[in-house]
Amino acid sequence: MTMTEPVVAAPFFLRGELVEDQSVTHRSRDLGVVFATPAIDLDRAVHPRTEVPPLLNVPLSEIIDFLVETGERIRDPKNPFVQECIDRMAATHVLPRAVLRAQVYGATTYLDKRLLHTVVEQNFPDPKALDEWVPKQDFKGRKSFVRAFAPRLIHVLPGNSPGVAVKSIAQGALVKAVNLFKMASSDPFTTVAILRTMAGIDPDHPIVRSMSAVYWRGGDDAVEQVLYRPQYFDKIVAWGGGDAIDNVVKYLGPGFQLVSFDPKTSISMVGREAFASGAALEAAAELAATDVMVLNQEACVASRFIFVEANREDADRFCERVHTRIVEKAAASGDSRPLDLDLREQVDMLAMMGDEFRVWGRTDGKGLVIRSDEPVDFHPINKTANVVRVDSLDDVVKYVNVATQTVGCYPFERMPDYRDRLASAGAQRIVRLGEAGPSTIGNPHDAMYPLHRFVHWMAHEDGVQAG
Missing domain, CATH: 3.40.309.10 (Aldehyde Dehydrogenase; Chain A, domain 2)
Incomplete structure (x- = not known):
C-alpha cells in the first residue's frame, strides 16, 4: 500500500456492539482496493454454549415484526448506515453503484410479513416447533416432544450479491440462531449496515444480540482453526466459489456440518x-x-x-x-x-x-x-x-x-x-425462459429447504403414555 492510496473503513459488529478500528488492512478480491478493519476478538465472536441462544424464547411473530420494521428502516432514504454502505461498497465491488444500490433496496422485499410466514411454513411441517416443544405420540403409545432448536451458525457470505446479506440475516433470525457472518472482501459493509439499522430500532433486542459480522481472509488458519469447531458452532452456511467451499470442507466432522450453497x-x-x-x-x-x-x-x-x-x-x-x-x-x-x-x-x-x-x-x-x-x-x-x-x-x-x-x-x-x-x-x-431471477416464495433452494437444515432438531422422549 502506498502512502497516497485511499483506505476504506469497514467496522465489525459483535453480539450487538459496533467495533470501529482500522488496525488491519486487506485488499478486495476483484479490484484490489484497500480496506481496513478491526482485529478480530475471537472471544467476543463466540456465544458460549453454557448460555441459551438469546432468541430461543422470543415468539416467531415478534421476530417477523422486527424484520419487517428493519426492511422499512433500510428503505428509508435518510438511513445513514445504508447510504454509507453503498458509497463504500462502490469502491470495492465490480458492479456499478446504481446496480449495488438497486440490489440492497430490492433485497428488502424479502422482509415482508406474508413472505416470511410463507418461508417458515414451507420449510417446517409444523412451525410451532420453532417456538415450543411440540408433543408427539407414536402408535405404540410412546410420547415425546420435538423442537427445532436454535442453532449456532457461521455464514460464509458471497461477494457477488449484497442482497444475500439481507436474506441471510432474516433466515438466521427466523430459526433463532446465534449467527456469525463472515463478510466477503468485495462487500465487507452491507451486513454491518443492516445490523446497525436493527440496533437503531432496539439495541438490546435479542435479534441484535444474536448477530455478529466480521471479516477475515478466507483460509486464515489463525482464525478458522479456532472458530470452525463444534464446541462453538453447529454448522457453516457457506456461499461462494469452489475454493471457498473446499476450504470449509476440511474442518467438517462430527457435530460440525456444512450447509452449502456451492458454485452453480x-x-x-x-x-x-x-x-x-x-x-x-x-x-x-x-x-x-x-x-x-x-x-x-x-x-x-x-x-x-x-x-x-x-x-x-x-x-x-x-x-x-x-x-x-x-x-x-x-x-x-x-x-x-x-x-x-x-x-x-x-x-x-x-x-x-x-x-x-x-x-x-x-x-x-x-x-x-x-x-x-x-x-x-x-x-x-x-x-x-x-x-x-x-x-x-x-x-x-x-x-x-x-x-x-x-x-x-x-x-x-x-x-x-x-x-x-x-x-x-x-x-x-x-x-x-426470462424468469431465472424471480422465484416462488418458500421453494427449495439448491435442492433443499435451507431453514429446515439450519436448525438443531432435538427430541425429548418421555416414555409410554399411561392407560
Missing part, C-alpha cells in the same frame, strides 16, 4: 419454436438476454450457456438479436467492465477459428455472444453468453450435472417434457 451454473434451452415467426424469435431473444443479465451475470441464476435447437443459420440469427439486447441492458445499467485478460484471450482465439465458432461483439465489456456446436471450456461471465447449437433439446441433458442450478426453457409448454430428465442429471430448478 445456469443455462437456457430454446426450442425450434422460436424460429416459427419473427415475433417468436424477437420474444425468445429478449427472454434469453434477460436471464443472461440477472445481476449483470454475476448471479448463479444468470444464464451462461444458451442451447438452441436450430441449424447454424437460424442460430446466428438468434445470436445477433441476443447480442443486441445484452448490449442494451448493459448500457442501461452503466456496466462497462471489460473482460479480464484470460477471458479476452480465450475469446480472441475462438474468433480466429473459422465457422466452428462465431463471435458477436468485442471484449470491451459492452456485451458478447459466442456461437459454437459444443459449450466453450471456460466460464462465461461479465455479459458473455455462449449460444450452443443443438439438433434437439434432448441433446442438452448430457451437459447438465449437479452444478447446474437453473434451467430456463422456451417454449414453456415443453418444460414438463424435460423436468424429470433434468432432475435426474442433477439440475435443481426449471423455469420459464
Whole structure:
C-alpha cells in the first residue's frame, strides 16, 4: 500500500456492539482496493454454549415484526448506515453503484410479513416447533416432544450479491440462531449496515444480540482453526466459489456440518419454436438476454450457456438479436467492465477459428455472444453468453450435472417434457425462459429447504403414555 492510496473503513459488529478500528488492512478480491478493519476478538465472536441462544424464547411473530420494521428502516432514504454502505461498497465491488444500490433496496422485499410466514411454513411441517416443544405420540403409545432448536451458525457470505446479506440475516433470525457472518472482501459493509439499522430500532433486542459480522481472509488458519469447531458452532452456511467451499470442507466432522450453497451454473434451452415467426424469435431473444443479465451475470441464476435447437443459420440469427439486447441492458445499467485478460484471450482465439465458432461483439465489456456446436471450456461471465447449437433439446441433458442450478426453457409448454430428465442429471430448478431471477416464495433452494437444515432438531422422549 502506498502512502497516497485511499483506505476504506469497514467496522465489525459483535453480539450487538459496533467495533470501529482500522488496525488491519486487506485488499478486495476483484479490484484490489484497500480496506481496513478491526482485529478480530475471537472471544467476543463466540456465544458460549453454557448460555441459551438469546432468541430461543422470543415468539416467531415478534421476530417477523422486527424484520419487517428493519426492511422499512433500510428503505428509508435518510438511513445513514445504508447510504454509507453503498458509497463504500462502490469502491470495492465490480458492479456499478446504481446496480449495488438497486440490489440492497430490492433485497428488502424479502422482509415482508406474508413472505416470511410463507418461508417458515414451507420449510417446517409444523412451525410451532420453532417456538415450543411440540408433543408427539407414536402408535405404540410412546410420547415425546420435538423442537427445532436454535442453532449456532457461521455464514460464509458471497461477494457477488449484497442482497444475500439481507436474506441471510432474516433466515438466521427466523430459526433463532446465534449467527456469525463472515463478510466477503468485495462487500465487507452491507451486513454491518443492516445490523446497525436493527440496533437503531432496539439495541438490546435479542435479534441484535444474536448477530455478529466480521471479516477475515478466507483460509486464515489463525482464525478458522479456532472458530470452525463444534464446541462453538453447529454448522457453516457457506456461499461462494469452489475454493471457498473446499476450504470449509476440511474442518467438517462430527457435530460440525456444512450447509452449502456451492458454485452453480445456469443455462437456457430454446426450442425450434422460436424460429416459427419473427415475433417468436424477437420474444425468445429478449427472454434469453434477460436471464443472461440477472445481476449483470454475476448471479448463479444468470444464464451462461444458451442451447438452441436450430441449424447454424437460424442460430446466428438468434445470436445477433441476443447480442443486441445484452448490449442494451448493459448500457442501461452503466456496466462497462471489460473482460479480464484470460477471458479476452480465450475469446480472441475462438474468433480466429473459422465457422466452428462465431463471435458477436468485442471484449470491451459492452456485451458478447459466442456461437459454437459444443459449450466453450471456460466460464462465461461479465455479459458473455455462449449460444450452443443443438439438433434437439434432448441433446442438452448430457451437459447438465449437479452444478447446474437453473434451467430456463422456451417454449414453456415443453418444460414438463424435460423436468424429470433434468432432475435426474442433477439440475435443481426449471423455469420459464426470462424468469431465472424471480422465484416462488418458500421453494427449495439448491435442492433443499435451507431453514429446515439450519436448525438443531432435538427430541425429548418421555416414555409410554399411561392407560
